[in-house]
Amino acid sequence: MKYIGIDLGGTSIKAGLVNEVGEILKRCSEPTPVKEGYRAVVQVMVEMIDQLIKQEGISKEEINCIGVGIPGVCNKEGFVYYATNLFWENIPLAEALQEKTGLSVYVENDATVAAMGESVKGALxxxxxxxxxxxxxxxxxxxxxxxxxxxxxxxxxxxxxxxxxxxxxxxxxxxxxxxxxxxxxxxxxxxxxxxxxxxxxxxxxxxxxxxxxxxxxxxxxxxxxxxxxxxxxxxxxxxxxxxxxxxxxxxxxxxxxxxxxxxxxxxxxxxxxxxxxxxxxxxxxxxxxxxxxxxxxxxxxxxxxxxxxxxxxxxx
Ligand SMILES: [Zn+2]
CATH class of the missing domain: 3.30.420.40 (ATPase, nucleotide binding domain)
Incomplete structure:
Protein backbone atom coordinates (compact mmCIF):
# COMPACT_ATOMS: atom_id res chain seq x y z
CA MET A 1 0.00 0.00 0.00
CA LYS A 2 1.05 3.56 -0.67
CA TYR A 3 0.28 6.90 0.90
CA ILE A 4 0.12 10.50 -0.21
CA GLY A 5 1.89 12.99 2.02
CA ILE A 6 1.20 16.69 1.53
CA ASP A 7 3.24 19.46 3.09
CA LEU A 8 1.06 22.55 2.86
CA GLY A 9 3.03 25.75 3.33
CA GLY A 10 2.36 29.43 2.89
CA THR A 11 4.44 29.61 -0.30
CA SER A 12 4.40 26.09 -1.71
CA ILE A 13 2.55 22.81 -1.58
CA LYS A 14 4.85 19.79 -1.65
CA ALA A 15 3.34 16.39 -2.24
CA GLY A 16 4.82 12.93 -2.39
CA LEU A 17 3.87 9.34 -2.97
CA VAL A 18 5.28 7.46 -0.01
CA ASN A 19 5.59 3.73 0.65
CA GLU A 20 4.97 1.77 3.86
CA VAL A 21 8.42 2.48 5.26
CA GLY A 22 8.44 6.21 4.62
CA GLU A 23 10.37 6.33 1.35
CA ILE A 24 9.32 8.99 -1.14
CA LEU A 25 8.68 7.30 -4.51
CA LYS A 26 7.51 10.34 -6.46
CA ARG A 27 7.21 13.98 -5.58
CA CYS A 28 5.94 17.28 -6.94
CA SER A 29 5.66 20.88 -5.81
CA GLU A 30 3.37 23.78 -6.72
CA PRO A 31 2.99 27.34 -5.49
CA THR A 32 0.21 27.78 -2.92
CA PRO A 33 -2.61 29.87 -4.40
CA VAL A 34 -3.10 31.65 -1.08
CA LYS A 35 -5.02 34.59 -2.50
CA GLU A 36 -7.54 32.37 -4.26
CA GLY A 37 -8.79 30.80 -1.06
CA TYR A 38 -9.00 27.27 0.28
CA ARG A 39 -11.03 25.73 -2.55
CA ALA A 40 -8.27 26.66 -5.00
CA VAL A 41 -5.69 25.16 -2.63
CA VAL A 42 -7.70 21.93 -2.43
CA GLN A 43 -7.98 21.87 -6.23
CA VAL A 44 -4.19 22.16 -6.61
CA MET A 45 -3.77 19.29 -4.13
CA VAL A 46 -6.20 17.13 -6.12
CA GLU A 47 -4.26 17.78 -9.33
CA MET A 48 -0.96 17.01 -7.62
CA ILE A 49 -2.31 13.72 -6.27
CA ASP A 50 -3.50 12.74 -9.77
CA GLN A 51 -0.10 13.66 -11.15
CA LEU A 52 1.72 11.48 -8.60
CA ILE A 53 -0.54 8.51 -9.31
CA LYS A 54 -0.03 8.92 -13.05
CA GLN A 55 3.75 9.30 -12.74
CA GLU A 56 4.01 6.11 -10.72
CA GLY A 57 1.72 4.30 -13.15
CA ILE A 58 -0.57 2.97 -10.46
CA SER A 59 -4.31 3.11 -9.86
CA LYS A 60 -5.99 5.18 -7.19
CA GLU A 61 -7.02 1.96 -5.44
CA GLU A 62 -3.40 1.41 -4.50
CA ILE A 63 -3.43 4.58 -2.40
CA ASN A 64 -4.41 3.89 1.17
CA CYS A 65 -5.01 7.41 2.41
CA ILE A 66 -3.78 10.99 2.38
CA GLY A 67 -2.01 12.94 5.11
CA VAL A 68 -1.70 16.71 5.15
CA GLY A 69 0.61 18.78 7.36
CA ILE A 70 -0.68 22.32 7.81
CA PRO A 71 0.93 25.50 9.15
CA GLY A 72 -1.81 25.92 11.71
CA VAL A 73 -4.13 24.31 14.19
CA CYS A 74 -6.81 21.72 13.47
CA ASN A 75 -8.89 19.11 15.25
CA LYS A 76 -8.79 15.34 14.80
CA GLU A 77 -11.45 15.53 12.07
CA GLY A 78 -9.15 17.69 9.95
CA PHE A 79 -11.12 20.87 10.51
CA VAL A 80 -8.63 23.74 10.45
CA TYR A 81 -9.33 26.32 13.15
CA TYR A 82 -6.77 28.68 11.76
CA ALA A 83 -3.63 28.84 9.63
CA THR A 84 -2.26 32.35 9.80
CA ASN A 85 0.00 32.28 6.71
CA LEU A 86 -2.87 30.98 4.59
CA PHE A 87 -5.39 33.45 6.06
CA TRP A 88 -7.57 30.45 6.93
CA GLU A 89 -10.15 30.32 9.63
CA ASN A 90 -12.55 27.42 10.20
CA ILE A 91 -11.80 25.47 7.03
CA PRO A 92 -13.14 21.90 6.62
CA LEU A 93 -9.96 20.77 4.85
CA ALA A 94 -10.19 17.00 5.35
CA GLU A 95 -13.83 16.95 4.31
CA ALA A 96 -13.20 18.99 1.14
CA LEU A 97 -10.20 16.92 0.04
CA GLN A 98 -11.94 13.66 0.88
CA GLU A 99 -14.95 14.67 -1.20
CA LYS A 100 -12.77 15.41 -4.24
CA THR A 101 -10.53 12.34 -4.02
CA GLY A 102 -12.70 9.66 -2.47
CA LEU A 103 -9.79 8.83 -0.15
CA SER A 104 -9.52 9.18 3.62
CA VAL A 105 -7.72 12.37 4.62
CA TYR A 106 -5.90 13.04 7.89
CA VAL A 107 -4.73 16.53 8.77
CA GLU A 108 -2.27 17.58 11.46
CA ASN A 109 -0.03 20.47 12.40
CA ASP A 110 3.16 20.55 10.30
CA ALA A 111 5.55 20.27 13.23
CA THR A 112 3.60 17.35 14.66
CA VAL A 113 3.76 15.44 11.37
CA ALA A 114 7.45 16.31 11.03
CA ALA A 115 7.94 14.66 14.44
CA MET A 116 6.19 11.60 13.02
CA GLY A 117 8.48 11.67 9.98
CA GLU A 118 11.62 11.84 12.12
CA SER A 119 10.17 9.05 14.24
CA VAL A 120 9.58 6.71 11.29
CA LYS A 121 12.59 7.48 9.16
CA GLY A 122 14.82 10.14 10.67
CA ALA A 123 16.70 11.14 13.79
CA LEU A 124 14.06 9.65 16.10
ZN1 LIG B 1 3.06 32.62 21.38
Whole structure:
Protein backbone atom coordinates (compact mmCIF):
# COMPACT_ATOMS: atom_id res chain seq x y z
CA MET A 1 0.00 0.00 0.00
CA LYS A 2 1.05 3.56 -0.67
CA TYR A 3 0.28 6.90 0.90
CA ILE A 4 0.12 10.50 -0.21
CA GLY A 5 1.89 12.99 2.02
CA ILE A 6 1.20 16.69 1.53
CA ASP A 7 3.24 19.46 3.09
CA LEU A 8 1.06 22.55 2.86
CA GLY A 9 3.03 25.75 3.33
CA GLY A 10 2.36 29.43 2.89
CA THR A 11 4.44 29.61 -0.30
CA SER A 12 4.40 26.09 -1.71
CA ILE A 13 2.55 22.81 -1.58
CA LYS A 14 4.85 19.79 -1.65
CA ALA A 15 3.34 16.39 -2.24
CA GLY A 16 4.82 12.93 -2.39
CA LEU A 17 3.87 9.34 -2.97
CA VAL A 18 5.28 7.46 -0.01
CA ASN A 19 5.59 3.73 0.65
CA GLU A 20 4.97 1.77 3.86
CA VAL A 21 8.42 2.48 5.26
CA GLY A 22 8.44 6.21 4.62
CA GLU A 23 10.37 6.33 1.35
CA ILE A 24 9.32 8.99 -1.14
CA LEU A 25 8.68 7.30 -4.51
CA LYS A 26 7.51 10.34 -6.46
CA ARG A 27 7.21 13.98 -5.58
CA CYS A 28 5.94 17.28 -6.94
CA SER A 29 5.66 20.88 -5.81
CA GLU A 30 3.37 23.78 -6.72
CA PRO A 31 2.99 27.34 -5.49
CA THR A 32 0.21 27.78 -2.92
CA PRO A 33 -2.61 29.87 -4.40
CA VAL A 34 -3.10 31.65 -1.08
CA LYS A 35 -5.02 34.59 -2.50
CA GLU A 36 -7.54 32.37 -4.26
CA GLY A 37 -8.79 30.80 -1.06
CA TYR A 38 -9.00 27.27 0.28
CA ARG A 39 -11.03 25.73 -2.55
CA ALA A 40 -8.27 26.66 -5.00
CA VAL A 41 -5.69 25.16 -2.63
CA VAL A 42 -7.70 21.93 -2.43
CA GLN A 43 -7.98 21.87 -6.23
CA VAL A 44 -4.19 22.16 -6.61
CA MET A 45 -3.77 19.29 -4.13
CA VAL A 46 -6.20 17.13 -6.12
CA GLU A 47 -4.26 17.78 -9.33
CA MET A 48 -0.96 17.01 -7.62
CA ILE A 49 -2.31 13.72 -6.27
CA ASP A 50 -3.50 12.74 -9.77
CA GLN A 51 -0.10 13.66 -11.15
CA LEU A 52 1.72 11.48 -8.60
CA ILE A 53 -0.54 8.51 -9.31
CA LYS A 54 -0.03 8.92 -13.05
CA GLN A 55 3.75 9.30 -12.74
CA GLU A 56 4.01 6.11 -10.72
CA GLY A 57 1.72 4.30 -13.15
CA ILE A 58 -0.57 2.97 -10.46
CA SER A 59 -4.31 3.11 -9.86
CA LYS A 60 -5.99 5.18 -7.19
CA GLU A 61 -7.02 1.96 -5.44
CA GLU A 62 -3.40 1.41 -4.50
CA ILE A 63 -3.43 4.58 -2.40
CA ASN A 64 -4.41 3.89 1.17
CA CYS A 65 -5.01 7.41 2.41
CA ILE A 66 -3.78 10.99 2.38
CA GLY A 67 -2.01 12.94 5.11
CA VAL A 68 -1.70 16.71 5.15
CA GLY A 69 0.61 18.78 7.36
CA ILE A 70 -0.68 22.32 7.81
CA PRO A 71 0.93 25.50 9.15
CA GLY A 72 -1.81 25.92 11.71
CA VAL A 73 -4.13 24.31 14.19
CA CYS A 74 -6.81 21.72 13.47
CA ASN A 75 -8.89 19.11 15.25
CA LYS A 76 -8.79 15.34 14.80
CA GLU A 77 -11.45 15.53 12.07
CA GLY A 78 -9.15 17.69 9.95
CA PHE A 79 -11.12 20.87 10.51
CA VAL A 80 -8.63 23.74 10.45
CA TYR A 81 -9.33 26.32 13.15
CA TYR A 82 -6.77 28.68 11.76
CA ALA A 83 -3.63 28.84 9.63
CA THR A 84 -2.26 32.35 9.80
CA ASN A 85 0.00 32.28 6.71
CA LEU A 86 -2.87 30.98 4.59
CA PHE A 87 -5.39 33.45 6.06
CA TRP A 88 -7.57 30.45 6.93
CA GLU A 89 -10.15 30.32 9.63
CA ASN A 90 -12.55 27.42 10.20
CA ILE A 91 -11.80 25.47 7.03
CA PRO A 92 -13.14 21.90 6.62
CA LEU A 93 -9.96 20.77 4.85
CA ALA A 94 -10.19 17.00 5.35
CA GLU A 95 -13.83 16.95 4.31
CA ALA A 96 -13.20 18.99 1.14
CA LEU A 97 -10.20 16.92 0.04
CA GLN A 98 -11.94 13.66 0.88
CA GLU A 99 -14.95 14.67 -1.20
CA LYS A 100 -12.77 15.41 -4.24
CA THR A 101 -10.53 12.34 -4.02
CA GLY A 102 -12.70 9.66 -2.47
CA LEU A 103 -9.79 8.83 -0.15
CA SER A 104 -9.52 9.18 3.62
CA VAL A 105 -7.72 12.37 4.62
CA TYR A 106 -5.90 13.04 7.89
CA VAL A 107 -4.73 16.53 8.77
CA GLU A 108 -2.27 17.58 11.46
CA ASN A 109 -0.03 20.47 12.40
CA ASP A 110 3.16 20.55 10.30
CA ALA A 111 5.55 20.27 13.23
CA THR A 112 3.60 17.35 14.66
CA VAL A 113 3.76 15.44 11.37
CA ALA A 114 7.45 16.31 11.03
CA ALA A 115 7.94 14.66 14.44
CA MET A 116 6.19 11.60 13.02
CA GLY A 117 8.48 11.67 9.98
CA GLU A 118 11.62 11.84 12.12
CA SER A 119 10.17 9.05 14.24
CA VAL A 120 9.58 6.71 11.29
CA LYS A 121 12.59 7.48 9.16
CA GLY A 122 14.82 10.14 10.67
CA ALA A 123 16.70 11.14 13.79
CA LEU A 124 14.06 9.65 16.10
CA UNK A 125 13.77 6.23 14.46
CA UNK A 126 13.15 3.52 17.02
CA UNK A 127 12.89 6.03 19.88
CA UNK A 128 9.79 5.39 21.97
CA UNK A 129 9.56 8.79 23.68
CA UNK A 130 10.95 11.75 21.80
CA UNK A 131 10.48 15.42 21.04
CA UNK A 132 10.98 17.26 17.79
CA UNK A 133 11.56 21.00 17.81
CA UNK A 134 11.75 23.09 14.67
CA UNK A 135 13.40 26.49 14.86
CA UNK A 136 12.49 28.52 11.80
CA UNK A 137 10.43 31.65 11.29
CA UNK A 138 8.58 30.42 14.36
CA UNK A 139 9.12 27.53 16.74
CA UNK A 140 7.07 24.39 16.26
CA UNK A 141 7.19 21.10 18.01
CA UNK A 142 5.89 17.59 18.14
CA UNK A 143 5.76 15.01 20.88
CA UNK A 144 6.21 11.31 20.31
CA UNK A 145 4.96 9.30 23.27
CA UNK A 146 5.03 5.51 23.11
CA UNK A 147 5.82 5.74 19.39
CA UNK A 148 2.74 7.84 18.67
CA UNK A 149 2.44 11.56 18.09
CA UNK A 150 0.62 13.23 20.92
CA UNK A 151 -1.48 16.30 20.26
CA UNK A 152 -3.68 16.46 23.29
CA UNK A 153 -7.33 16.27 24.07
CA UNK A 154 -8.68 18.32 21.16
CA UNK A 155 -5.79 17.67 18.79
CA UNK A 156 -4.41 21.17 19.21
CA UNK A 157 -1.68 20.45 21.75
CA UNK A 158 2.10 20.27 21.48
CA UNK A 159 2.43 23.95 20.63
CA UNK A 160 5.88 23.91 22.15
CA UNK A 161 6.79 27.27 20.63
CA UNK A 162 4.19 28.97 22.78
CA UNK A 163 5.54 27.69 26.06
CA UNK A 164 6.01 30.87 28.10
CA UNK A 165 9.56 31.03 29.43
CA UNK A 166 10.25 34.66 30.33
CA UNK A 167 9.47 38.26 29.57
CA UNK A 168 10.50 39.56 26.21
CA UNK A 169 10.86 42.96 24.55
CA UNK A 170 8.25 42.13 21.92
CA UNK A 171 5.01 40.15 21.87
CA UNK A 172 4.45 36.83 20.15
CA UNK A 173 2.13 36.55 17.12
CA UNK A 174 -0.25 34.61 19.36
CA UNK A 175 -0.77 37.71 21.51
CA UNK A 176 1.18 36.51 24.54
CA UNK A 177 4.48 37.77 25.79
CA UNK A 178 7.42 35.52 26.55
CA UNK A 179 6.74 32.55 24.25
CA UNK A 180 9.72 30.32 23.41
CA UNK A 181 9.19 31.30 19.77
CA UNK A 182 10.09 34.91 20.57
CA UNK A 183 13.44 33.78 22.02
CA UNK A 184 14.50 30.80 19.94
CA UNK A 185 13.28 31.25 16.36
CA UNK A 186 15.30 32.69 13.49
CA UNK A 187 13.00 35.71 13.71
CA UNK A 188 13.76 36.11 17.41
CA UNK A 189 17.50 35.93 16.79
CA UNK A 190 17.44 38.61 14.10
CA UNK A 191 15.08 40.86 16.07
CA UNK A 192 17.31 40.80 19.14
CA UNK A 193 20.44 41.37 17.06
CA UNK A 194 18.83 44.34 15.33
CA UNK A 195 17.82 45.69 18.73
CA UNK A 196 21.43 45.59 19.95
CA UNK A 197 22.64 47.39 16.84
CA UNK A 198 19.90 50.02 17.10
CA UNK A 199 21.05 50.63 20.66
CA UNK A 200 24.42 51.60 19.22
CA UNK A 201 26.52 48.44 19.45
CA UNK A 202 29.20 48.00 16.83
CA UNK A 203 28.93 44.86 14.74
CA UNK A 204 30.38 43.19 11.69
CA UNK A 205 26.77 42.80 10.59
CA UNK A 206 26.47 46.51 9.80
CA UNK A 207 29.21 46.28 7.21
CA UNK A 208 27.98 42.93 5.88
CA UNK A 209 24.53 44.39 5.22
CA UNK A 210 25.85 47.81 4.16
CA UNK A 211 23.90 49.38 6.99
CA UNK A 212 20.61 47.75 5.97
CA UNK A 213 20.13 45.95 9.25
CA UNK A 214 16.66 44.78 8.22
CA UNK A 215 18.52 42.46 5.83
CA UNK A 216 20.21 40.59 8.69
CA UNK A 217 19.42 36.88 8.70
CA UNK A 218 19.95 34.17 11.29
CA UNK A 219 22.44 32.52 8.95
CA UNK A 220 24.50 35.71 8.74
CA UNK A 221 24.46 36.09 12.53
CA UNK A 222 25.86 32.58 12.95
CA UNK A 223 28.53 33.31 10.33
CA UNK A 224 29.57 36.53 12.08
CA UNK A 225 29.56 34.83 15.48
CA UNK A 226 31.89 32.24 14.04
CA UNK A 227 34.23 35.09 13.09
CA UNK A 228 34.10 36.53 16.60
CA UNK A 229 31.49 39.29 16.23
CA UNK A 230 30.49 40.25 19.79
CA UNK A 231 26.90 41.28 19.00
CA UNK A 232 26.23 38.07 17.08
CA UNK A 233 27.73 35.99 19.89
CA UNK A 234 25.65 37.84 22.49
CA UNK A 235 22.44 37.25 20.51
CA UNK A 236 23.20 33.56 20.02
CA UNK A 237 24.06 33.14 23.72
CA UNK A 238 20.66 34.58 24.55
CA UNK A 239 18.91 32.23 22.14
CA UNK A 240 20.83 29.29 23.61
CA UNK A 241 19.94 30.29 27.17
CA UNK A 242 16.20 30.48 26.56
CA UNK A 243 16.11 27.50 24.24
CA UNK A 244 17.91 25.54 26.96
CA UNK A 245 15.31 26.64 29.50
CA UNK A 246 12.53 25.51 27.15
CA UNK A 247 14.23 22.19 26.45
CA UNK A 248 14.96 21.64 30.15
CA UNK A 249 11.26 22.24 30.91
CA UNK A 250 10.37 19.59 28.35
CA UNK A 251 12.94 17.21 29.84
CA UNK A 252 11.67 17.88 33.36
CA UNK A 253 8.07 17.20 32.33
CA UNK A 254 8.42 14.37 29.84
CA UNK A 255 11.88 12.86 30.28
CA UNK A 256 12.18 11.86 26.62
CA UNK A 257 15.02 9.76 25.31
CA UNK A 258 15.96 12.03 22.41
CA UNK A 259 15.16 15.58 21.34
CA UNK A 260 15.72 16.36 17.65
CA UNK A 261 16.16 19.92 16.47
CA UNK A 262 15.29 20.96 12.93
CA UNK A 263 14.45 24.11 10.99
CA UNK A 264 16.69 26.88 9.66
CA UNK A 265 18.43 27.66 12.96
CA UNK A 266 19.51 24.00 13.26
CA UNK A 267 21.73 24.52 10.22
CA UNK A 268 24.21 25.98 12.70
CA UNK A 269 24.81 22.28 13.44
CA UNK A 270 27.40 21.26 16.01
CA UNK A 271 28.11 24.89 16.91
CA UNK A 272 24.57 25.09 18.30
CA UNK A 273 24.49 21.56 19.71
CA UNK A 274 27.70 22.07 21.69
CA UNK A 275 26.32 25.23 23.28
CA UNK A 276 23.00 23.55 24.10
CA UNK A 277 24.71 20.53 25.61
CA UNK A 278 26.68 22.83 27.91
CA UNK A 279 23.69 24.95 28.94
CA UNK A 280 20.73 22.55 29.23
CA UNK A 281 22.13 20.63 32.27
CA UNK A 282 22.05 23.88 34.29
CA UNK A 283 18.26 23.85 34.09
CA UNK A 284 17.48 20.15 34.30
CA UNK A 285 16.25 19.37 37.80
CA UNK A 286 17.73 15.93 38.17
CA UNK A 287 21.24 15.55 36.85
CA UNK A 288 21.81 12.25 38.62
CA UNK A 289 20.32 10.28 35.76
CA UNK A 290 21.27 10.77 32.11
CA UNK A 291 18.77 13.03 30.38
CA UNK A 292 17.65 13.37 26.79
CA UNK A 293 20.20 13.30 24.03
CA UNK A 294 19.99 16.37 21.79
CA UNK A 295 20.46 15.64 18.08
CA UNK A 296 19.92 17.34 14.75
CA UNK A 297 16.82 16.38 12.77
CA UNK A 298 17.58 14.47 9.57
CA UNK A 299 14.72 14.76 7.13
CA UNK A 300 15.04 18.49 6.44
CA UNK A 301 12.61 19.49 3.66
CA UNK A 302 11.23 15.96 3.33
CA UNK A 303 9.96 15.86 6.92
CA UNK A 304 6.55 17.26 5.93
CA UNK A 305 5.87 14.83 3.07
CA UNK A 306 7.13 11.73 4.88
CA UNK A 307 5.62 12.81 8.19
CA UNK A 308 2.14 13.54 6.87
CA UNK A 309 2.07 10.26 4.92
CA UNK A 310 3.20 8.28 7.96
CA UNK A 311 0.80 10.17 10.20
CA UNK A 312 -2.04 9.15 7.87
CA UNK A 313 -0.79 5.55 7.90
CA UNK A 314 -0.84 5.54 11.71
CA UNK A 315 -4.32 7.07 11.90
CA UNK A 316 -5.96 5.00 9.16
ZN1 LIG B 1 3.06 32.62 21.38
Missing amino acids: TGVKNAIFLTLGTGVGGGLVINNQVYSGNHGIGSELGHMVIGENFYDCNCGNNGCLETFASATALTKYTQKLIKEGKESMLIEKTQGEIEAITAKLIFECAYHGDAVSIQAIERLVKYLSIGIANLINILAPEVIAIGGGVSQAGDYLLDKLNKTIPQYVWCNHVPHAKIVLAELKNDAGIIGSAMFARARD
